[in-house]
Amino acid sequence: MNRIIISSLAIFLITLSGCRDKVLITRQANSPIFQELTDWRASSFDFESSRDLNKPGKIYIYQDYLFVMEPMEGIHFIDNRNPADPSNMGFLPIYACADISIKDDFMYVDSYFDILVFDVSDKTNPTLAHRVKDVIEFDNYTALPGINEGYPIAAITEIDKVIVGWEVKEVTSQEFFFDDPFISNTFMMADASVETTGGSSTGTGGSQAQFTISNDYLYTLKSDVLAAYQISMDGSLIAGASITINRDTETLFPYNNHLFMGTTTGMVIYSLTDPSTPEYIGHIDHVQSCDPVVVDGNRAYVTLSTSVNCWGTNQLDVINLDNYASPSIIQSYWFTNPQGLGLDGSTLFLCDGDDGLKVFDRSDDNAIQGNQIAAFPSIHAYDVIPYNGVLLMTGDDGIYQYDYSDITSINQISLIPITNI
Numbered sequence: 001m002n003r004i005i006i007s008s009l010a011i012f013l014i015t016l017s018g019c020r021d022k023v024l025i026t027r028q029a030n031s032p033i034f035q036e037l038t039d040w041r042a043s044s045f046d047f048e049s050s051r052d053l054n055k056p057g058k059i060y061i062y063q064d065y066l067f068v069m070e071p072m073e074g075i076h077f078i079d080n081r082n083p084a085d086p087s088n089m090g091f092l093p094i095y096a097c098a099d100i101s102i103k104d105d106f107m108y109v110d111s112y113f114d115i116l117v118f119d120v121s122d123k124t125n126p127t128l129a130h131r132v133k134d135v136i137e138f139d140n141y142t143a144l145p146g147i148n149e150g151y152p153i154a155a156i157t158e159i160d161k162v163i164v165g166w167e168v169k170e171v172t173s174q175e176f177f178f179d180d181p182f183i184s185n186t187f188m189m190a191d192a193s194v195e196t197t198g199g200s201s202t203g204t205g206g207s208q209a210q211f212t213i214s215n216d217y218l219y220t221l222k223s224d225v226l227a228a229y230q231i232s233m234d235g236s237l238i239a240g241a242s243i244t245i246n247r248d249t250e251t252l253f254p255y256n257n258h259l260f261m262g263t264t265t266g267m268v269i270y271s272l273t274d275p276s277t278p279e280y281i282g283h284i285d286h287v288q289s290c291d292p293v294v295v296d297g298n299r300a301y302v303t304l305s306t307s308v309n310c311w312g313t314n315q316l317d318v319i320n321l322d323n324y325a326s327p328s329i330i331q332s333y334w335f336t337n338p339q340g341l342g343l344d345g346s347t348l349f350l351c352d353g354d355d356g357l358k359v360f361d362r363s364d365d366n367a368i369q370g371n372q373i374a375a376f377p378s379i380h381a382y383d384v385i386p387y388n389g390v391l392l393m394t395g396d397d398g399i400y401q402y403d404y405s406d407i408t409s410i411n412q413i414s415l416i417p418i419t420n421i
Helices: 008-016 037-041
Strands: 002-004 019-036 059-062 065-070 074-079 087-093 100-103 106-111 114-119 127-132 161-178 194-196 211-214 217-222 225-231 237-244 249-255 258-263 266-271 279-285 293-296 299-304 315-320 328-334 341-344 347-351 357-361 372-376 381-387 390-395 398-403 411-417
Touching (some): 037 161, 059 100, 065 100, 106 217, 293 341, 299 341, 341 381, 347 381
Antiparallel strands (some): 059 065, 074 087, 100 106, 106 114, 114 127, 225 237, 258 266, 299 315, 315 328, 347 357, 357 372, 398 411
């Protein structure tokens, strides 16, 4: 169940300051275009010819194939068996998608309130195998494509329908006019609360993932809810526990039969001893910041950044995991804007925003920043996946691939470019 509260700020201000009047105001606003839920779910998923990358999001590698999420719009299928010459195979349009995981030729993707399961045994012909309805807490309507940022968003009142687009038009709404001169009379639409009803083959996602697979379970992290699903032989899902985290959750990383969760206020650890019901084990807090996490051995690496919609600081924390119930910081390093990161053996790959990709020897916890192996500064780096000696990295201008089989001589071998820059 979802609840979208657009008018909470208005209610809060009314509590603090007397409201002189309520008035009807007509203004230009983004007005949602709706579709009946049954019609939306009846839509087919036709694999299209390849599209150029426009705004790549999450990346995922499976059996030498690269899957690139175009947030809210669909997934690019790329043949990456030759990383020096990747081939764009096609595009699967999936509205309101953001995350992906793959196991045994079944691909799991979120779409609005549902999880879709596609059979991708034939990479040129993905087919919908299952749909799990009403299990995703989808509440970020402003992430949907088509919003004109020059206008406010109109009240969302059709709670039993799906928003499939936006149009700017005149909208009349009831607004509050305050008699306090220090409170501006801005456009705040009233009454806008909305409620909406092991021998396997598993791929690898980046450090920004909110879908992940551990053994025979899919775990999803959406709107501060951690949900567990057992994966059946035919790819279908059996729901396990759904756990409210009570933090602003961001990322999910599986390791050693545990889930390591990045939140805006700290790293949280859950045990998968009972995989259907993850159990809280411990946490470590930090200042409010964006927070991807990766883990290897008894060390976790957490980047904190002041990226868009984040606050706090820009640093890398190295965390001791000798005791999962009581993790502790060993060392912190300050960077420009650290975001996604990846590990391979003693090598740490770090995306440092406008300062680009940086590569470090992490064998000495207290000297990581001084043990830089390589740097690629002319790229805004977002996230990485190290895979079989090849590093895949998402940048502002495309998906970069680097051969690091010789760590002393890392070379860029390809770029899948973005075309709208």
